Amino acid sequence: MFAKGQTIIQLIEQLAPKYLAVEGDRIGLQVGTLQKEIKKVMLTLDVLENVVDEAIEQQIDFIISHHASIYRPLKHLRTDLPQGRIYQKLLKHDIAVYTAHTNLDVALGGVNDALAKRIGIQATEFLQEVYQQKLKKIVVYVPESHQQVVLDALYANGAGWIGNYSHCSFTSSGIGTFMPREGTNPYIGQQGKLERVNEVRIETIIPEEKQNQAIKAMIKAHPYEEVAYDIYPLDIEGKAYGIGRVGVLEQELTLKEFALQVKRQLELDGARVIGDFTQKIRKVAIVGGDGNSFVPTAAFKGVDVLITGDIYYHVAHEAMAEGLAIIDVGHNVEKWVLPELKAYLEQAFKERNIMTEVYESKTDTNPFQFI
Structure with missing residues (x-):
C-alpha cells in the first residue's frame, strides 16, 4: 500500500513536532492537500522553480522542504512572474508541499544533529535551550x-x-x-x-x-x-530541547586545521573563517542556518569556534572581540539533514509495509559560487 499525505506528516511530526518551532515560523502544509495517496515523496532544502521542475520530471506527489515556499504573505499570484509559476506548476501537477523548519532544527536527529554527525562531533549539550x-x-x-x-x-x-x-x-x-x-x-x-x-x-x-x-x-x-x-x-x-549543539573534539586542532577538516566533511567549495588561524580549538558549537544571534551565547559558553552561516560583518567583529572563532559554512549545509530524513522515512515505511518511495532532490539550491 501507499501512504496518505497525512500519514507521512504524522511520521515527520513524530521526529520534529510542531511545538518545537519558533513562534510565527511558516511550517506545515503550504500547498495542496494531505488527503491523497502518495506514491513518491521528495525531500529538498528549498522549493525553487528548478526543484519543482525536477519534481514534475520524477513524478513526485509530495514535497517535504526545510525552507518555506511561502514565507512572506503573497500580494498576488501572477503566473507571468517566477514565484507565481512555481505555484502554477505545483497545482497543475497536484504536488503538495509541506515545510518542517525550526522544528526540524531543534528536533533530536534533526538539522543540527545531522551536521554534528557529519563533522564528527559528539554533541554533549544544546547551544541554547528553547523548549x-x-x-x-x-x-x-x-x-x-x-x-x-x-x-x-x-x-x-x-x-x-x-x-x-x-x-x-x-x-x-x-x-x-x-x-x-x-x-x-x-x-x-x-x-x-x-x-x-x-x-x-x-x-x-x-x-x-x-x-x-x-x-x-x-x-x-x-x-x-x-x-x-x-x-x-x-x-x-x-x-528539554534546544537549538544548536556543543561538543568537544577528541584531539585539539588549530583553527586552520579544523576549518579545512570541516570544509572536507561538509564538501564545501569554500568557507569564511573569523579568528586567528593558529588558535587552538577544542570546544565546538554548531548551528545550521543563520547563526548571528547565537554568537553571544557561544561566547558565554566558552566555545572556541562556532560553525554556522550568514555571519554579518559587524557580528564578526563582535566575535573577534570576544575571542570566539567562527567558521561560516553558509546556509546551504542544512542539506545534510536530507539523507538522515530519507533514512528515517524509509525505515518507518518499511516497518509499516508502505511502498511509498522517498527521493532526495538532486538539484543544487545554493545560490553562491566561489571563484
Whole structure:
C-alpha cells in the first residue's frame, strides 16, 4: 500500500513536532492537500522553480522542504512572474508541499544533529535551550479485569516515560462505588443499585502535548460509560530541547586545521573563517542556518569556534572581540539533514509495509559560487 499525505506528516511530526518551532515560523502544509495517496515523496532544502521542475520530471506527489515556499504573505499570484509559476506548476501537477523548519532544527536527529554527525562531533549539550516539556500526572480508576488494557493504551500514546525509562506507572487497589441511574447502560451493576467494585488506581506521567491523545485512548480502552480520572500538573521538568549543539573534539586542532577538516566533511567549495588561524580549538558549537544571534551565547559558553552561516560583518567583529572563532559554512549545509530524513522515512515505511518511495532532490539550491 501507499501512504496518505497525512500519514507521512504524522511520521515527520513524530521526529520534529510542531511545538518545537519558533513562534510565527511558516511550517506545515503550504500547498495542496494531505488527503491523497502518495506514491513518491521528495525531500529538498528549498522549493525553487528548478526543484519543482525536477519534481514534475520524477513524478513526485509530495514535497517535504526545510525552507518555506511561502514565507512572506503573497500580494498576488501572477503566473507571468517566477514565484507565481512555481505555484502554477505545483497545482497543475497536484504536488503538495509541506515545510518542517525550526522544528526540524531543534528536533533530536534533526538539522543540527545531522551536521554534528557529519563533522564528527559528539554533541554533549544544546547551544541554547528553547523548549522544556511540561509534565502531567494521569490518575484513572479501572476494574481489575481491564488494568493492563488501559495501561497499554496509555503507554501506546506517550504516557509512562521518565527519562530513558518507559512503562512507568504505579497501581494500588481499592473499592470503587457507584449507582447507575436511569438512562445508563452500566458495564457492571444494575440501575438503582449501589455497586461496590474491586478497582485499581493507575498513576502514570504524560507530556502535556500528548495529554489529549492519551486520554482519548484511555477512555476508548476503559469499559465504563463514565470514566473517573484526574489530571495533575507537575513541577518536575520534562525533556528539554534546544537549538544548536556543543561538543568537544577528541584531539585539539588549530583553527586552520579544523576549518579545512570541516570544509572536507561538509564538501564545501569554500568557507569564511573569523579568528586567528593558529588558535587552538577544542570546544565546538554548531548551528545550521543563520547563526548571528547565537554568537553571544557561544561566547558565554566558552566555545572556541562556532560553525554556522550568514555571519554579518559587524557580528564578526563582535566575535573577534570576544575571542570566539567562527567558521561560516553558509546556509546551504542544512542539506545534510536530507539523507538522515530519507533514512528515517524509509525505515518507518518499511516497518509499516508502505511502498511509498522517498527521493532526495538532486538539484543544487545554493545560490553562491566561489571563484
